[in-house]
Amino acid sequence: MGYVLGIDIGSAYSKGIALGDQGTVDSSVCPSGGDLKLTAERVKEELSFRNGISAHDIMRTVATGYGARSVIFADEVRSDVACHAKGVSSLLPTVKTVIDVGDLYTKVLRIDRNGGVHNFLLSGKCAGGSGRILQVIARVLRVKVEEIGEMSLKSKKRVDFNTGCAVFSESEAISRISEGVTKEDLLAGLHRALAAQINSLVERIGVEPDVAMVGGGARDLGLVKALEEIRGHAILVPAEPHLTAALGAAIIGREQLKKKIES
Amino acid sequence: MTSYFAGIDVGSTMTKVVILNQGIVASVIGPTGPEHRRLANRVMDEALNKAQIGFEAVTYVVSTGYGRINVPFADKQFTEIACQARGIASLFPRARTIIDIGGQDVKAIKIDATGRTIDFVMNDKCAAGTGRFIEVIADALGVGLDEVGELSLQSHHPAKISNICTIYAQQEVAASLAEGVPISDLLAGVHQSLAERINTMVNRLRVEDAVIVTGGGAKNRGLLKALSEQLGHEILVPEEPLITGAFGAALLGKEIVEKARQTRTLLQTKQRILEEIEIQ
Amino acid sequence: MAEEVKEVKPKKRMTATRAAASIGPMVKEFITSTLQARAEGRQKLAYTFIVCHHEEILRAMDVIPIWTENFAGICGAKRDAERFLQRAESLGLSRSLCTYALCGIGFDQWREELGQMPPDAPWGGQARPDFMISSGQIICDPRSKWYQASQQFMPDVPIYNIDLPYPLFQRDQDHRDVWDYYHKYIVKQLRGLVAFLEEQTGKKMDYDRLRELVDLSDRTWNLIDETYKLRRAVPCPMGTGDAMNTMVPINFMMATEKAYDFFVDLKKELEEKIARGEGEVENERYRLMWGGGLPAWYALNDFNYFNSKGASFPVETTYRMVAPLNEMDIPETRDPIEHLAWRWLGYWTFWYDKAKKRPGSEPDVERLINWIEEYKIDGVVMHEAFSCRSWHVGLIWQLHQLAKIYKPIPIYVMGKDGKREKVYRELPSLILESDIIDITSYSEVDTRNKIDAFIETLESIRANRAA
């Protein structure tokens, strides 16, 4: 039946999934950069090239994410709310509440096992409560964002960190470090503060177990752990949490294709 | 023996030192690193070298700025508001309104004919209203801070920046750039957006002439133009807008000493040795 | 963001009804007439607030009301409120306060400073009043503070402030136990208003005329209720987008023949549309309720966006300031002022008894549940305007409570034993966040993304709905 592509152009990273008849064939992740149209092309090229998929093998492409409209070759654009829901439910069918910590926004969705969304909520107009702050802090600490999760788990004495402005958190981190706070303790404080903000969004919509966390932020074990601590229960994280929207998009594409063929 | 007075302004991005006797003998601007203390030392050292004096020759040191509490060798601290007011009043006797555009905050100060502060407002909660906004955007556009002003002046159609949050605006600007909006238009738009925010804040003071702009933002001609349009007032800028705070601090120190001499009170000044403070 | 339209031009919102389309000119004409009256000086002009049940008194005394909320809304709709808001901020007023009030105060201060209308004032501007009638008590604080703040710039303009309280809903209290003294107080307050107006205008109140006007607005009131109930039809002939226009006669023109006639026409138009099976949208797929919040006046186009996705809004809680008079238990009286006071109390306590019967319910939640059923609603949309606490605090809680006690959507899920099981779910909801007139709080792209996601949610529920 060929391939279906799901492409999620986020503000930080762009992610793609190629779905074959038997499931996921390959995935691709790259920084989004400024020119989103080009990035979208790149994601497609990479998936095609690596797996020897020719243009007419691609039966359908569904785009999603912040820059979805830049995927000019997409057959359809879907919101990342729907795509995350679809993606998560295919991987973790028991999940009813999904927390997506993306770069600019945090979203909370209530879903069912078919990936239908029942309700959702988005964070507000200030980047202070989303994943971006992780990148900002990682940069000033001169560590990779991939490392901060592990580091924060090593903390012995979490500091109180003020998450307010995502931009000014940088200077706060700098002055904390110069006061002699260790990077580990600082990160633990950051994770705690961010988790508390995310949690109040989560609580607003009401939670039904199981709860999953996805998006780039879910790759950060320190953040997941901090949220688990606040909530007092385990949070499921799929193997590649940043890919769920792309996966969901691909699955939606596949379902549409099936319907088309059937009718 | 001539007495020297030093003012040190530890800002969020730059640390400035001014050394005075009758007039300015030396001024230095250096970056503020994460380790305030050591840098304060280094910049001070450099200034002393430039003035060709030893630290023991300095009678009084006043620190100011965002990192003012981290200057171990200062005799007294003042806020930037008091220092800017003092410095500007001495440079511009006509000055009534001062707008200080820094990286961490923006302040507006109203002073009377004698140079006394009569009112002030400041913004430091959200980066969107401060010089940092420009830094972040310039960075996203790959333009140096000293170029942004001139570049934006070339624009005829300033772009509308619809996001307030610095982070969202950065994203917006990057996207517009990719769509082919000229950098100069984007920068002009960014300046307008910041000028609007500053204007709203400053207006709470009921702006009066003459308006002086200081701080790093005063080096940005594009921002100044946008600001002066918004305010509806002409804007004056000191020759070196970065050091007016440090200058004012030094002046305040000088006044304290003079007053003490007049009233013959003993000043408790610290031992004038600049120690090297090591931080791992 | 990336896709944001470069120059935001307020596009004219498309209305579904002729009646709604006729509103714009009506408001403009009204504003012009206040300016003219000011110039001629024959009639007294009064700043005042909507939802006070005192328009009959004003009209009987030939006082022209200037609805200050209306003018602020116009500034918002024309996307020209920012300069007035900035003025207010410069005076030291925080942007977190009611932006209608900020806009009004900023405008007044400017007008008084210039001694004439500020440049390019929307629709000619807001005329200087002869006096101001405020009423804050339980509706909102800005209503008693706004004019007081404006008076700083026109100290010669007197304020008359009245209290119109109603008993707040308390589960263990019957509002009828207390409402006699509430009624007594309101009556005294309204009589005080009459005395004030008599003093200001030098005229005596004509109580027969007042009675006629009260009767007229009662009739209009019932007519509005009947008209709005027509929107229960599937497809729905008129949506909330239009109702944000037809609120004008309800709130600004009560006790006039014109308002009555307007609803006669609207009712006829709706009946015709229903007969033809014509809906607000061509293929109605979802029926939504505007469950709370004043609209973002500069973004009424968002209703069209909803419409373009097949979503119609048959009902809204906002500006629906009427309830059927015959269903309100209000005592008979010949005194028009006493009647006004009863009508006021009857209106605010309309849902109390019903709410008490359902555990966990509360009047606002009860109203949501009733209308969800009566209007066959698929989802609830609310607008959290950041600057008005009065209508916007409690919305989250209402949604919470609604979800807790009311689950109307049947779906099948896989039960523990692997068998299909029917369970009931709550209605989906969407909260839009911005402000009534402060456009800097609004992002079109964000809002539309949210709407898209909500529509997809509705679609997926529809697909999974158990028969």
Next chain:
Amino acid sequence: MEGRGDSILNTVERYYKDYGLRARELRNEGRRLTGYVCSFVPLEIITASGCIPFRVRGDIHEPITTGDTLLETIVCPYYRSCFDLSVKQKYDFLSGMVIPHGCDSMVRSFSAWSYSLPFPYFHFVNIPTVCDQSSIEFFSAELNTFKKSLERFVGKSITEEDLAKAIRVHNENRDRVRDLYEFRKTDPPLISGTELTRTLTVGSSLPVDEANGLYDRVSAEIKQRERSPVKKGPRILIDGACLDNVELIKLVEELGGSVVADTICNGARDYFPKTDIGGNPIDALARRYLEKVNCPKTYRANRAGTFEGDIASRFGDTGVYAKEFKVDGSILYLYKYCDPFGFEVPARKAYYKSINVPLLHLEDVYSAGTMGQLRTRIQAFLEMLG
């Protein structure tokens, strides 16, 4: 000095930090505590019923979390914090809660409070905005309703004697607070602003007779002082709403100012006006709360016909305090989203100008995190007063 272990001010500090310590004990002894917010709840009626009025306060060190899931963030942050702590069961020793019509935040969130907290007793007291004769009558009736609902709750009737007695003790309580304020008149003041606000805050968590005892002991201790606990510096008045955390005052004093007067709800606004004795107690209470408590919530008609006359009558008490306590400057400290106070800022500014008292206006969000940002402003203001 404060350092000594037996100092009453140390006890105050302990009760301040562990707010509700005594209330929990009383609860365990079987007493009923009725929580309240705002200065408009007539405590006399609660005391007369045999319940103990307990002022619910917020905590600027505790981030608002659970509360935000039920209440919009456009509610005043002070009130949100009170709500947050309540839903986090910090006040689970209460048997009831009384909320007055103080402002929109209180009115519109009443349902959220009453449904989210498990207390058996809840009551809303409606308060007129207008202050004329008919308002007093209405308010008396509303207070009678309140009284009746309390009677139902405690299962006994509240007699006129009960009320008269309660009025007397509460008046005594106010006299004692006045005495404490007297210590602020020396320069520098004998009692610091931090100590005073801490003491009053603790007092509002105790039964009124115990609070009276506490104030007596504090007074006695302060009298013994030879030196002021603060250095001589600009004398500051704090103008604003509820300030039940001392951090701001502490910051001012740390930076060299002395806080010597206030108009705040848990300060002069509430404690200076007394209830008239004799006559119908409910009417007297109605008059005290409506006419004597000077809050922007109630509408004072402009009788002067001029702006200057209007502000002189609305804010005259502030001017009196400024003179009485020899104030050098005032800090108007308000919360974001507070409509009653927020709309008065331009008029208050003008008033301060008219009495020649420099003013610093701060808008804050009730969080310890913002103290750093306030530091520079306050320091600059003190420098300005120099």
